[in-house]
Amino acid sequence: MTTSDTENDLRPVIPRLSKSKFLSGLQCHKRLYLEMRHPELAEPPDLSTQAIFAMGTEIGILAQRRFPGGVLVAPTLRPREAAVALTAKLLQDPDVPAIFEGAFEHEGVIVRVDILERVLGTEEHRSAWRLIEVKSSTRVKEVHLNDLAIQRHVLIGAGLDLAGTCLMHIDTGYFYEGGEVDLEALFALDDVSTVVAERQGKVPEQLEAMKSILRESSPPAIEPDDRCHSPYECPFWAHCTKDKPLRWIYHLPGPKKVVQQLVQEGITSIDEIPEAANLSITQRRVKDNVEWASDDLARVLQSVEYPVHHLDFETVMLAVPKFSRMKPYQSIPVQWSNHIELQSGEIIHHEFLHGEATNVVSVDPSGNPIGLDFDTGEFAGDRMLSTSAEVRVPLTSVLHGSKLGVTVFTDAGTAWDFGSPMDRAEWHQGVGGGVFLIASIVRINLDIAHGLKTGDTKVHLSSGFTF
Numbered sequence: 419m420t421t422s423d424t425e426n427d428l429r430p431v432i433p434r435l436s437k438s439k440f441l442s443g444l445q446c447h448k449r450l451y452l453e454m455r456h457p458e459l460a461e462p463p464d465l466s467t468q469a470i471f472a473m474g475t476e477i478g479i480l481a482q483r484r485f486p487g488g489v490l491v492a493p494t495l496r497p498r499e500a501a502v503a504l505t506a507k508l509l510q511d512p513d514v515p516a517i518f519e520g521a522f523e524h525e526g527v528i529v530r531v532d533i534l535e536r537v538l539g540t541e542e543h544r545s546a547w548r549l550i551e552v553k554s555s556t557r558v559k560e561v562h563l564n565d566l567a568i569q570r571h572v573l574i575g576a577g578l579d580l581a582g583t584c585l586m587h588i589d590t591g592y593f594y595e596g597g598e599v600d601l602e603a604l605f606a607l608d609d610v611s612t613v614v615a616e617r618q619g620k621v622p623e624q625l626e627a628m629k630s631i632l633r634e635s636s637p638p639a640i641e642p643d644d645r646c647h648s649p650y651e652c653p654f655w656a657h658c659t660k661d662k663p664l665r666w667i668y669h670l671p672g673p674k675k676v677v678q679q680l681v682q683e684g685i686t687s688i689d690e691i692p693e694a695a696n697l698s699i700t701q702r703r704v705k706d707n708v709e710w711a712s713d714d715l716a717r718v719l720q721s722v723e724y725p726v727h728h729l730d731f732e733t734v735m736l737a738v739p740k741f742s743r744m745k746p747y748q749s750i751p752v753q754w755s756n757h758i759e760l761q762s763g764e765i766i767h768h769e770f771l772h773g774e775a776t777n778v779v780s781v782d783p784s785g786n787p788i789g790l791d792f793d794t795g796e797f798a799g800d801r802m803l804s805t806s807a808e809v810r811v812p813l814t815s816v817l818h819g820s821k822l823g824v825t826v827f828t829d830a831g832t833a834w835d836f837g838s839p840m841d842r843a844e845w846h847q848g849v850g851g852g853v854f855l856i857a858s859i860v861r862i863n864l865d866i867a868h869g870l871k872t873g874d875t876k877v878h879l880s881s882g883f884t885f
């Protein structure tokens with residue numbers, strides 16, 4: 419046995435790469451290393467990231483419906499060799515027009531392909547396949563081309579005859595009229611065969627560099643910077659920045675060229691920036707750590723009179739329109755909250771929230787409507803719109819440590835099922851009143867609500883927090 423054999427034996431075994439790991443490696447070698455060797459250091463995806471994942475899954479399932487007769491290789495099929503074997507069997511079956519989530523492996527890289535469409539009847543390709551990647555985005559991006567390049571590399575390496583490479587994405591020109599979503603109009607299909615073939619040429623070298631990193635016993639020394647946020651947020655951001663100072667130089671706003679120059683000079687904190695540094699006006703304010711408002715803003719703030727409305731609202735942009743007369747990703751407001759501050763210090767709160775409908779009485783401490791007839795069975799669906807208004811009158815002062823008061827409120831709302839026109843749904847209204855007690859940050863409500871449609875009256879006790 420030679421020395422070099424011994425060294426090779428001691429090297430860590432490289433686990434199988436997937437296309438998502440390949441993309442991680444293109445973003446940052448350290449990210450790839452940590453994902454493969456120390457996944458426990460990653461932050462779990464937050465709710466908005468989970469929502470984006472869920473939207474991607476929904477889009478993927480809808481896209482499959484454009485290929486009737488296609489066969490799914492279950493993403494949960496284990497071991498992976500079984501998924502590869504099933505895919506190989508489906509490829510040989512001439513009655514299968516398309517394969518969803520087909521699995522392929524080549525040189526230690528495994529990929530799952532969103533859609534493989536059988537393309538028949540050409541001289542050149544008697545039984546060839548078109549590779550289709552489905553994305554919820556509205557155009558082809560760099561990361562999609564890299565995604566397709568690794569898939570193409572593996573598929574061709576595994577012996578598949580590829581007749582084309584396409585990206586299927588959302589067409590923002592689609593106008594949803596209600597009813598069934600028109601999948602032909604919702605999706606655009608871009609043929610990116612040429613550009614992906616060119617990019618595929620770099621894949622072997624990129625893979626070799628990644629495998630070489632994975633053979634090391636420690637992650638590469640890579641400093642966090644802009645790469646950590648593009649094309650995706652890196653889940654190791656908290657880990658990589660945990661020892662950075664509170665006023666880390668990366669937080670200096672403005673041109674990153676200045677930051678890079680300062681980092682090269684060994685500066686890690688905004689407070690260490692030399693006085694003579696060539697900073698913009700904004701950067702200078704941040705370095706000096708001074709609160710600042712423009713003259714215009716200060717003038718406007720000084721002119722504000724009671725009652726002061728503190729209005730906050732949120733919108734969502736859905737890839738698949740859910741309401742008639744909408745386009746994909748059209749921004750729709752789904753929530754607002756208005757705290758009206760009176761000169762006396764009293765706060766009146768009005769709010770609106772669109773939520774998923776339930777068949778139970780809508781009750782929660784956050785102030786969702788309670789006077790509606792959600793439990794009648796007539797008022798149900800998987801979509802809901804509701805609004806409420808409430809007036810609170812305090813009977814005691816908060817200076818006594820707790821506050822007792824009375825409320826009157828009115829709610830209105832409707833529920834309907836996805837796919838049925840919302841404007842045909844029936845609106846319900848409720849009215850009510852109650853007493854509330856606020857002690858420290860805890861709030862307790864006892865309310866009586868009356869549904870105007872059914873005539874039902876309910877008593878409701880709830881609690882929550884005030885901030």
Ligand code: SF4
Pocket residue numbers: 445446447448449450452640641642643645646647652653654655656658
């Ligand atoms: S946070 Fe940045 S430096 Fe750290 S692993 Fe992720 S991409 Fe790389």
